[in-house]
Amino acid sequence: MKRSAGILLPIFSLPSDYGIGSLGAEARAFANFLQDAGQSWWQILPVGPAGAGDSPYASESTFAGNPLFIDLDILARDGLLTEEELDSARVPAGDKVDYAALKQNREPLLRKAFSRVSGETAEAARAFAEQRPWVKEYALYRAAKRRFGDIAWFDWPDKGLRRHEPWAVEHWRVELAEEVAFHTCVQHWFFTQWAALKAYVNDLGLGLIGDLPIYVSLDSADVWSERKEFLLDEEGRPSKVAGVPPDYFSEDGQLWGNPLYDWAAMKTNGFGWWIRRVEGASSLFDVIRLDHFRGLESYWAVPSGAKTAREGAWERGPGMDLLGVLTSWFHDTAYIAEDLGILTDGVHQLREASGLPGMKVLEFAFSGPDNAYLPHNYTPHCVCYTGTHDNDTAAGWYASASKQERAFAEKYLGISGAEAVRLALLRAGQGSVAELFIAQMQDYLGLGSESRINVPGVGQGNWRWRLLPGQTAAELAEEIRSLTALYGRCPWRPEIERNKSTKND
Numbered sequence: 001m002k003r004s005a006g007i008l009l010p011i012f013s014l015p016s017d018y019g020i021g022s023l024g025a026e027a028r029a030f031a032n033f034l035q036d037a038g039q040s041w042w043q044i045l046p047v048g049p050a051g052a053g054d055s056p057y058a059s060e061s062t063f064a065g066n067p068l069f070i071d072l073d074i075l076a077r078d079g080l081l082t083e084e085e086l087d088s089a090r091v092p093a094g095d096k097v098d099y100a101a102l103k104q105n106r107e108p109l110l111r112k113a114f115s116r117v118s119g120e121t122a123e124a125a126r127a128f129a130e131q132r133p134w135v136k137e138y139a140l141y142r143a144a145k146r147r148f149g150d151i152a153w154f155d156w157p158d159k160g161l162r163r164h165e166p167w168a169v170e171h172w173r174v175e176l177a178e179e180v181a182f183h184t185c186v187q188h189w190f191f192t193q194w195a196a197l198k199a200y201v202n203d204l205g206l207g208l209i210g211d212l213p214i215y216v217s218l219d220s221a222d223v224w225s226e227r228k229e230f231l232l233d234e235e236g237r238p239s240k241v242a243g244v245p246p247d248y249f250s251e252d253g254q255l256w257g258n259p260l261y262d263w264a265a266m267k268t269n270g271f272g273w274w275i276r277r278v279e280g281a282s283s284l285f286d287v288i289r290l291d292h293f294r295g296l297e298s299y300w301a302v303p304s305g306a307k308t309a310r311e312g313a314w315e316r317g318p319g320m321d322l323l324g325v326l327t328s329w330f331h332d333t334a335y336i337a338e339d340l341g342i343l344t345d346g347v348h349q350l351r352e353a354s355g356l357p358g359m360k361v362l363e364f365a366f367s368g369p370d371n372a373y374l375p376h377n378y379t380p381h382c383v384c385y386t387g388t389h390d391n392d393t394a395a396g397w398y399a400s401a402s403k404q405e406r407a408f409a410e411k412y413l414g415i416s417g418a419e420a421v422r423l424a425l426l427r428a429g430q431g432s433v434a435e436l437f438i439a440q441m442q443d444y445l446g447l448g449s450e451s452r453i454n455v456p457g458v459g460q461g462n463w464r465w466r467l468l469p470g471q472t473a474a475e476l477a478e479e480i481r482s483l484t485a486l487y488g489r490c491p492w493r494p495e496i497e498r499n500k501s502t503k504n505d
Contacts, residue, residue: 001287001334001357001435005489006041006209007034008389009441010056010453011069012097015467019091019102023193024071028200033472035204038481038490042201043209043438045389045453047194047284051220053459054099057213057291060141061221063134063280065190067110068102074193080113095451096464114182122181125188134221134280135187136173136180141221143179144172152219154236162236164225194284202286209336209438210285212278214292215242215258223259229266229273230259240301243309244292247342248364250457253300253309260301263318271318271325278326282333290356293337296322297350323354336383360434362425363387363397366409374412375432384434386425386443389453393442394422396449422446430487437489444480445471 014021014030021027034042049066051058056066072089075081089109091101117125129135141153148156160168173180201208216222218238223230232238242258266273281288290296295317302312327335337351339358351358360382365373378384386394398406398421410416413424422443429437442451442465454462485492 002040003435003489004040005430005437005439005484006039006043007037007441007444008043008385008438009467010045010389010463011047011066012056012463013441013453013466015093015469015471017086017090018072019089020068020097021466022069022071023190023197024073027071027197030467030472031197031201031204031206033477034206036474036477036481038484039206040490041207041209041287041436041438043289044211046211046213050099050463051217054097054463055454056463057211058217059213060217060219061134061138062213062216062277063132064138064187064221065194067186067190068106069193070110070186070189071193072109075113075189080116081109085109085112093469095466095468097466099464110186111182114185117185121188122185125181125185128188128191129184132280134276135184137225138187138221139180139183140169140173140176141224142183143176146179147176153224154219164227198284207286208284209287209289210281211289211291211338212281214290214295215256215260218257218259226273229262231262232259238304241304242295242299243302243312244300244341245309245312250309252457253312254457255302255306255309260299261318263322267318267321271322274322274326275329278330278333282330287334287336289336289338291338292341293339293351293356293358294341294343294347297344297347319350320353323350323356327354327356340388357381357383357435359388360384360432361387361391362429363391363394366401366405366412368408375428375434378433380433380435382434383436383438384429384432385437386429386439389440390456392449392452393440393447394425395419395443395446396452398422399448419446426483427487430483430489441467444476 009030011021011023011027014026016022016026031042046056046059047066047069048056048059048061048064050056051060072081072086076083076086089105129139144153144156144161153162156162158168158172161172198208227236230238231240238259240260241256242260243253243255245253247253278288297317297319298314299317300309300312301315302309306312335356337354337356337358339347339351340361360373360378362373362384363386365371371377375384387397391397392400395418398418401409409421413421413428415421415424426439426443429439451465453465481490484490
């Protein structure tokens, strides 16, 4: 990457009239804001259907798009919704997503839109599914979930369908044809809108950075349709599940519960499932952040039924066997290694062997001069963050930091006080030698812990924060551009900076 900067803002955090961010006008407005602010990158979180705890990292499909992100105004423009129906979906502006209300109200609205789909659109949706085999599997998975009362696939009463036997799959595909068509059309809408948004963003000279979670959910179309890729018993149950040991975030570790991969089988078939997965992600994003990179070197395996992740143990990951395939197969796709957590020499060696840039998080930095996250210890081939979606905002971090951390941060940054530290963190990241600097949008707005995206290990109340209308003002864009240009991450405009200086004098 060239020296550049970007902002982290999830799609759900965009403002809109309908309770959650979408792929329409407000997404384009934020892209315009990024361009005005001198940014080169928009980093988002996974965009699949959110799962347990409304988490985008617990999706029912690694390929599908989140129906809640479909822009209703675009559907209305296409004649699929009426103004009265749009009015029924509008909610007062607020800084939190109400997922319970959305889950109750949004699908009936999409079904109304589906009832008005023309033959031409229906044919386009069928062609879309033919080009992407995962769509057929996902649409049938969703249809079967509805038929069987939304229970997990491994509890479905039809044994043949549960085991994804071809005869049963074809029987139920016919039996549930109308429901399958609905979910196919929903995915067609999502990806049509996404393609238009991505083209708009790229035409502005911006790139999209997106996350690829290392694991998928047990109750997902992925595991149901391709269970041979996972370590499961005859009934589709895992003997061990994913997690992480006790760390900075949790004294008991984090018990994620995802099924583990059968890495030996995946290697034998050339990692075909991963190739298809990254192919899907590379159509959405310009850069892919490989979530939980350390799990590719070795991963924490926890026995099923364990009450906490403390009972797990490390097992060897696929390492360069997988990364070599992904980096050689997708020549035009760039990656970022999310090399956070408990790091060993083996993890560092794997990142170096892969050639991928790692991550530096400033909120982790202030323990002493030898801390690898302090800017003076960086080498250029890395990405610096004030904090990620799993961290507090910069203001929230300072408010809850220990006295020792605060004292060292203030000494290192040469300032004191909450607001001064926030601004200094942004300057430290912008001024570092890291190729790319990313800040959460909340950090430019000076927001506190109430605006945090996620608290790891806490199952409820996350993934809700949203921008309010008017927060992406032109004045803020100019401030961010000035800082970004000062440290060589976007073009310097001397005449504008000179005029600003004269005005301030």
